[in-house]
Amino acid sequence: MVAKKGNRGGVGGEDAEEELTRVPLQAILLADSFATLFRPITLERPKVLLPLVNAPMIDYTLAWLESAGVEEVFVFCCAHSKQVIDYLENSKWFGQPNFSVTTIESYNATSAGDALRLIYERHVIRGDFILVTGDTVSNMSLTQALKEHKERRRKDSNAVMTMVIKQSKPSPITRQSRLGTEELFMAIDPNTKQLLYYEDKADTLKGTVSLDKALLIDNSSISLHNDKQDCYIDICCPEVLSLFTDNFLTISTYVVTFQGLLVDDIMGYKIFTQEIHSSYAARIDNYRSYDTVSKDIIQRWTYPLVPDVQFFGNCVTKLERQGTYRASDIGLSRSAKIGPFTVIGSGTTIGNYTEVSNSVIGEGCIIGSNVSIDGCYIWDKVTIEDGCKLKHAIVCDGVIMKSGAVLEAGVVLSFKVIIGQQFGVPAYSKVSLFQQPVKQDSDEELEYADNSSGNIEIASISNTPEKLEEDLTELSDSQIQAASEVGNGGAGFIWSISNEDGNTLPPSGELEPGSVNDSDEDVRDDFAHFEKEVEATFLRAVTKTSKKTMLSYNLTSSDCAGALFYGMMKLALDTPHGSSGELVKNVASVIAKWKKLLKYYLPSLDEEIEVILKFEEMCLESTKEYSSLFVQVLHLLYDKDILQEDAILNWASEKEEADESDKLFLKQAEKFIQWLNEASEEE
Structure with missing residues (x-):
């Protein structure tokens, strides 16, 4: 409570x-x-x-x-x-x-x-x-x-x-x-x-x-x-x-x-x-x-409604380093790797050499060995056998993934679906034991599932491969179709995306809604896709040695600044370097060349702060090689007049109110922040 x-x-x-x-x-x-x-x-x-x-x-x-x-x-x-x-x-x-x-x-x-x-x-x-x-x-x-x-x-x-x-x-x-x-x-x-x-x-x-x-x-x-x-x-x-x-x-x-x-x-x-x-x-x-x-x-922005604080309905988990939460009774192999910002529920077991990061795993799950789970939401009593790979997916209660099965980005598996051995579920697919409704009835009629419709009978397909051949002789045509759609030993219908009223998981590798409306093709709510487009546009400008480039998207300056900054830092990282010092030199070279373009998208302190927050995110997730160079790059951005003193100090001040787990880079920058404060006082 x-x-x-x-x-x-x-x-x-x-x-x-x-x-x-x-x-x-x-x-x-x-x-x-x-x-x-x-x-x-x-x-x-x-x-x-x-x-x-x-x-x-x-x-x-x-x-x-x-x-x-x-x-x-x-x-x-x-x-x-x-x-x-x-x-x-x-x-x-x-x-x-x-x-x-x-x-x-x-x-x-x-x-x-x-x-x-x-x-x-x-x-x-x-x-x-x-x-x-x-x-x-x-x-x-x-x-x-x-x-x-x-x-x-x-x-x-x-x-x-x-x-x-x-x-x-x-x-x-x-x-x-x-x-x-x-x-x-x-x-x-x-x-x-x-x-x-x-x-x-x-x-x-x-x-x-x-x-x-x-x-x-x-x-x-x-x-x-x-x-x-x-x-x-x-x-x-x-x-x-x-x-x-x-x-x-x-x-x-x-x-x-x-x-x-x-x-x-x-x-x-x-x-x-x-x-x-x-x-x-x-x-x-x-x-x-x-x-x-x-x-x-x-990441605790909703405090006190967080996993390690008791309120009705939640099972308290212990907060550990890097924003990881674990229940007290999980079974975790010593060789398994649990990455940052991951929650593991009560009674779940995880096998040898399995890697889990940026994911939520529910209660009573059985996860085998050599499994890779990244950016997923695994609900309760899910079984994932050896060698499976899952990325940016939602997996509902009671799902079984047989050995070697793969979920591409954006997949949604509804309750008790079974994915066959070595079967790969295509990206952005939705799989259910229910067949996709043919009629576009009222919202209430579509959501109010009628178990007498007959579709739910598909759940009777055996969960064990030994019984599958015997069961198939007694199945209806629709049940056989459901089993065949998701591989050997599987059970589930793959829904058609084209009839989903625009509610699709877009090709960004994230759980975000896209649009399939032909008249609205160019309007993207998908920020990750936008970010990749900015990076691609920026790299095209680099390779063509163009002095001008145009980013034509209906988004805020902070969106553009963050995405463009990511592209610049990625370019520096991809440029050959043999040491941390050479990487910083790469960053300095890229910033010097493209400073004017980046500054165009930094009209106020808010956008500058967003660049710092974006850099924090990159250091923790996509470009971890920068994590030990955070202060050097921050100082470089200040020296090159990309970031104003007030932006850095405001960022530091706001971070003071954050949880200890979110102060990693603030602590790295303590001496630099102190120097800025002293210089400000002298002025």
Whole structure:
């Protein structure tokens, strides 16, 4: 349980009369995603119960609500509602003092709007409430946001909602990364913080936004942003629920609904924003954000919701060097190598000469010898036999990978799939015991798996090769097809990517969503792919001795600076060198030649800090040869006027607040930082 508590109700300074009539702070938690982005996994289990660093997603949301001072939570369940209700009833969330969890079940809701209308009809919400989805991870305090929301309500009864937002680009303070969502445009009154325009499907190809003239006439000052992230945490007054009943028939998400409110100005209701800076908040709504948030949890940006701190639903693991977490009862061979930023759950065994890095491994897994696992999410009770190779994949509960099987980058294996011996699963494939749905039905129908459909019978295929030939004589055509699709002794259907509504794992080797829409080919949310493209563009410019090169991407300066810096450092590393000293000379030569280009993408201190953070990341992951040269290169960047003194000192100051495990390079640079501080004082 998270020990830290917020003030009950979250607002201080209430007068005596209000205190006497105060109702408990309530929350509505939507436990249905009303989407299909996690198929085929969510055909069998609701997204809120999927493991996130070995704890169900919903536990992170409930732990945050409890610690932030919420006293009553209403969990709305639709698809797989029985699984959610059974989990909560058997968890420690039921029966907690000063924190009640109540489930509301419906089989008919197909959107968040439907859910809120049904909750309105129950008459359970008695005051201001928090609206949040069950796939949200946050450690923010609600105190200030609630206080400002209530003050606005006192002055203006039409102020119905406060939307929590934050910077969408990586922050030097929280280091929260890009979540792979579509580019969001907001128009905000800089004085009142009122939200005037919200568009999450803007035409990023043209980079333009069309604002109504009336909006410009009625507001003397407007600030337009494409660098904000909707945290999907909203403080609402009770009237919000009635809006769904009175004004809307079909609503896909509550955000789209409120966007309609902004455009149509229905009844004069207003939405305001509350920007957070030093706290963490993110929603997991695609594979990229699942990967990003998992890494943020492991790197402790979500503290106290981290693997080594007890909160309901998680099994505590011990934090070791280089961000590695291990349960106390794992079976680990002496010759096995466990790399940085890896979590290993209880009861898991790992064989001889197996290498695991940047991965999460669940409970009760059996991993054989000479296995390679890099950047993967292995859930519970998975068996991986000798000689298998896995890279940037999600492997669900009960999967069996037979000896020598290979998962190429971006593969998703759903529950109890069996991959045959020596079989290679093609990159970005999704494999399930369910056949891919032919119809594009409603989200709820697609996620609400019907075990009577017949597809689930494929699970009866024998898990032992000795029985396979005998079993095949009794299998249906679809079962034989499933076995043949994933190799000898396998079981599972490989889904077609082309019918996945753009929800593919792109050719970057990372768990990120791409696009298969022909009209949107050039728009890439995939930062890793962008980074590789920048590197390739830079190298082409080098080989052609061109004095000019153009990087035409719709991304921020910090994105370009980080990617370009990576390309430059990679060029220096790939240039022949026999010692560390020669490598530093290579770096100096590359920087001298391409300094002007890099400086173009460093308009402010934020971008310079991002370069330092990028260099830290490179030293830990992709270009570890630089790890012992961090200070020399940092000093070189300072001497060559790439990095200003303030950027380095600000980076150092922010790192002081980080955990000890994240201060490796700060400690290396202590003398250099001290020298800069002394020089600054002398000036």
